[in-house]
Amino acid sequence: MSSIVDRSPGAVTADTPRRAAGPTIDVHAARLVFGSSVLFDALDLSLAGGQWTCILGPSGVGKSSLIRIVAGLERGAAGTRIAARDGRDLDGRIAWMAQQDLLFPWARLAANVAIGARLRASSSGDHGASLARARALLAEVGLGAYADAYPATCSGGMRQRAAIARTLFEDRPIVLMDEPFSALDAVTRLRLQELAAAMLAGRTVLLVTHDPLEALRLGHRIHVMAGRPARLGAPLEPAGTPPRDPGDPALLALQAELLGRLRAADDQT
Amino acid sequence: MKRSLRLAAVAAGLLGLWHMIVVVAALPHFILPTPVRVFAALIAQAELIAGHALVTLAEIVAGLIIGTLLGALGALSLAHFRPARQWLLPVVVVSQAIPVFAIAPILVLWLGYGMGSKIAMAIIIIFFPVTTAFYDGLRRTDPGWIDLATTMNATRRAMLLRVRLPAAMPALASGIRVAAAVAPIGAVVGEWVGSSAGLGYLMLHANARLQIDVMFAALLVLAVFALAVYFLVDAFLRRLVHWQPVTLFARDQEDT
Numbered sequence: 001m002s003s004i005v006d007r008s009p010g011a012v013t014a015d016t017p018r019r020a021a022g023p024t025i026d027v028h029a030a031r032l033v034f035g036s037s038v039l040f041d042a043l044d045l046s047l048a049g050g051q052w053t054c055i056l057g058p059s060g061v062g063k064s065s066l067i068r069i070v071a072g073l074e075r076g077a078a079g080t081r082i083a084a085r086d087g088r089d090l091d092g093r094i095a096w097m098a099q100q101d102l103l104f105p106w107a108r109l110a111a112n113v114a115i116g117a118r119l120r121a122s123s124s125g126d127h128g129a130s131l132a133r134a135r136a137l138l139a140e141v142g143l144g145a146y147a148d149a150y151p152a153t154c155s156g157g158m159r160q161r162a163a164i165a166r167t168l169f170e171d172r173p174i175v176l177m178d179e180p181f182s183a184l185d186a187v188t189r190l191r192l193q194e195l196a197a198a199m200l201a202g203r204t205v206l207l208v209t210h211d212p213l214e215a216l217r218l219g220h221r222i223h224v225m226a227g228r229p230a231r232l233g234a235p236l237e238p239a240g241t242p243p244r245d246p247g248d249p250a251l252l253a254l255q256a257e258l259l260g261r262l263r264a265a266d267d268q269t
Numbered sequence: 270m271k272r273s274l275r276l277a278a279v280a281a282g283l284l285g286l287w288h289m290i291v292v293v294a295a296l297p298h299f300i301l302p303t304p305v306r307v308f309a310a311l312i313a314q315a316e317l318i319a320g321h322a323l324v325t326l327a328e329i330v331a332g333l334i335i336g337t338l339l340g341a342l343g344a345l346s347l348a349h350f351r352p353a354r355q356w357l358l359p360v361v362v363v364s365q366a367i368p369v370f371a372i373a374p375i376l377v378l379w380l381g382y383g384m385g386s387k388i389a390m391a392i393i394i395i396f397f398p399v400t401t402a403f404y405d406g407l408r409r410t411d412p413g414w415i416d417l418a419t420t421m422n423a424t425r426r427a428m429l430l431r432v433r434l435p436a437a438m439p440a441l442a443s444g445i446r447v448a449a450a451v452a453p454i455g456a457v458v459g460e461w462v463g464s465s466a467g468l469g470y471l472m473l474h475a476n477a478r479l480q481i482d483v484m485f486a487a488l489l490v491l492a493v494f495a496l497a498v499y500f501l502v503d504a505f506l507r508r509l510v511h512w513q514p515v516t517l518f519a520r521d522q523e524d525t
Contacts, residue, residue, distance in 0.1 A: 073416050096420035102413045105512040106435045118431055119423035150512055170421065 022173040022204025023084040023093075024049035025070070031077040032065050039065055040230040045223070047174075049085070052197075052205040052242060054219035055232070056212060056258065058266045062230045063208045064178055070206060071096050071176050084174075095172040099179040101159040103151040103166075110134045110147040113166045130169075137165040141195060157188035161195065168199055175200055177207045181214065190246060193217050197243035212258040216251050218242045222258070226265030233261065302482040307489060310482035318471065318483075322490050325468040328384050328456040329498060332391020336452070337445055339392065340399025344441075347400070348407040349429055365397050370458060377463040387467065391455030398447040406440025407433045439513045442506040449502040453495040 025047040032039040039062040047053045057063050068074040070082055071094055084090055103112045111118075113134035118127065135147045141161040151159055160181065167175060180196070181189045189211075197218055209215050215222045220242065221235040236254065238244065244251055284304045290296070291303045298306055311318065343361065346353040373390060380386035410433045418432050460469025468487045475483040 068416075071416075071420055073419060092422050094420060096417060098413055098416070100413050102411075102417045104414070104432075104435065105514075106438070106510075115431075116421040119418050119421050119427040121427075152512060152514060176420075 021202055022050045022175075023086040023088070025082065025084050025090070025174065025204060025206075027066075027070060028081040028083075030066065030069060030080045030082075032062060032069065032074075032080075033077050038229040040225075043230065043232060045232060047204050047206050048220065049204050050202050051220035052200075052207060052218050053235075054207045054209060054215035054222045055225050056209060056215050056222060056262060057225035057230070058262065059210075061225050061227075061265075063225055066225070067176050067178050067206060067208050070094070090174070093172050094174045094176060095167045095170040097163055097167050097175065097177040097180045099182050101151070101156075101163040103159055103162055105151050108148050108150055109138060109143060109154070109162045109165075112151065112162060113137055113169050115166065116170050134165070134169055137168050138162065140168075141165045141199070157184055157192065160184060160188075160192055164192070164196055164199060172203075174204045175206075177205065179209055180207075182210060189214070190217075194243045212255050212262065213246060213251075216254055216258065217244045217246060224258070224261045224265055226262075233265075299479045299481050302485060306482045307485040310480075311486040311489065314483055314486065318468075318487055318490055321466055321468050321471040321487065322494070324384065324466045325453075325456055325460065325491065326494055328387040328391060328459070328467065329452045329494065331384070332388045332395060332455055333448060333452045333498070333502075335388065336392040336395030337399050337448055340396045340444065340448070341403055341441065343396065343400040344403035344407060344437075345429070345434070347404045348433065361397065361400055364393070369394055369455065373458055373462040376459065382463055382465050387456045387459035387464065390459040391452045394451050394455035395448040398451070399441070399444040402444025402447070403437055403441040406437030409440075410436045438510045442510050445506060446499070446503060449499045450495070452498065453491065457491065 027043070027045040027047075030043040030045070031041045043066070045053075045066075055063050055066070065074060069076045069080065072091065073096075076082075082090065084093070103109070104115065107115065110131050111134070114127070114130040117130040121127070135144070138144055138147045141164055143158060143161055143165065146154060146158065146162075151162070154162070160183075163180070177196075181192050184192060193214060205218075207215070207218060216238055219236075219238070221237050223235050224233040225231070226233065236258065238251065238254055240248075288303050288305070291301055302310075343357065347357060369390060372393070373386075376386040376389050380389055407429075414432050414436065415428070418428055423432065456467070457469040460467040461473060464470045468491045471487045472484045472491075475481070475487065
């Protein structure tokens with residue numbers, strides 16, 4: 001909790017790049033058991049500071065559970081250790097994005113973006129400032145004209161943009177994304193990948209996805225998670241800086257390789 | 270506009286049918302008066318009926334407001350405090366096992382012949398649907414929203430008041446709709462058991478003196494009140510949860 005208090009919301013404005021430089025995170029000996037089945041055991045993962053780490057894998061392999069454990073939404077079994085290399089507590093430094101936009105239907109977009117301040121605040125004294133910041137962030141993701149709209153009147157792409165703005169509002173150095181773009185159409189997905197890559201630059205990002213191309217566009221490191229108990233494959237590190245061009249032949253070749261790995265992983269389970 | 274036209278057509282049809290039955294069966298007016306007779310009585314006794322009607326309306330409205338507030342508070346306590354769940358929930362359930370009709374005389378005995386006992390009756394009838402519907406809504410918040418608020422380090426209080434509470438508003442609205450429909454029952458039952466004013470009292474009184482037309486006039490006013498209260502509450506609730514999408518028969522709403 002303390003780590004969010006010392007970051008004043010006013011310090012971030014639209015023109016200063018938000019560089020809440022992300023720390024490196026180590027997940028060590030992660031273990032998760034559902035009933036009698038061991039989803040994963042002794043699983044190690046490092047999230048390089050300020051970079052995107054992507055995890056691909058077949059459904060049900062435990063990707064979502066892993067990201068939920070890092071988010072603190074689920075507890076790993078005894079022995080699971082998650083720590084930041086900078087030695088500070090992770091609590092209050094993690095933002096979360098899910099496949100559903102999770103916007104509150106009763107609140108306008110601006111209020112949705114600023115919801116974190118409301119949920120933490122003991123008093124709502126500076127809510128005007130929060131809303132102004134939320135509006136600025138909505139403008140940055142291209143929704144400036146829709147700050148007063150209700151989510152129900154927005155398209156899926158607009159709603160997920162608003163969710164990105166909400167994640168930015170949280171201004172946390174670590175961002176966990178659980179298939180954030182999987183419900184969108186192909187073009188909207190490409191646009192939002194570019195938006196997310198630009199907006200979240202400098203943060204430590206963990207992205208779980210089904211889509212090899214998405215991982216290749218955005219990831220500095222890509223792991224394939226497979227098996228039961230699940231293991232992480234050696235990381236693939238595509239050249240160039242994200243967001244990479246989806247038409248790049250080298251990228252497409254890698255996509256073919258990744259699909260091959262995923263198919264092998266699927267046969268394994 | 271079309272909706273009120275349809276309502277008027279249905280009402281006119283029912284009144285016509287009523288009149289026909291009386292004429293065809295040649296019923297004496299002390300068994301079933303014609304609608305014309307009832308309207309005549311309504312006009313002739315307008316002052317008397319209006320006086321009693323205001324009493325009943327006040328009972329219904331007071332019961333509805335207090336009952337809804339208590340029910341909502343009850344549900345919030347159930348959702349927020351574990352001891353409340355352990356101790357209050359059984360009480361709420363048991364309270365419904367006792368028929369309201371059975372405790373009406375006791376309420377009149379304790380709270381007197383005035384409005385107090387009738388309001389209490391309405392509150393007892395209303396409390397249960399409001400509490401259970403709202404509590405259910407508070408418990409069934411989308412887990413995704415809870416996850417999101419958790420990662421945002423939401424306080425327990427904010428989680429309840431800013432996530433669970435608004436998310437449960439549609440459920441609360443359903444509970445209040447039921448409450449609006451049953452509130453008149455509570456008030457009138459109380460008046461039947463013992464009172465000196467109100468439409469229920471007037472109906473019993475007129476019935477005993479074979480003024481069946483006055484009885485029907487009072488009944489008519491009561492029905493109109495019940496409908497008005499329900500539709501006003503419904504309109505208010507629709508505005509309150511305007512964000513809730515209507516997916517079933519959504520197109521029926523378009524021409525109203």
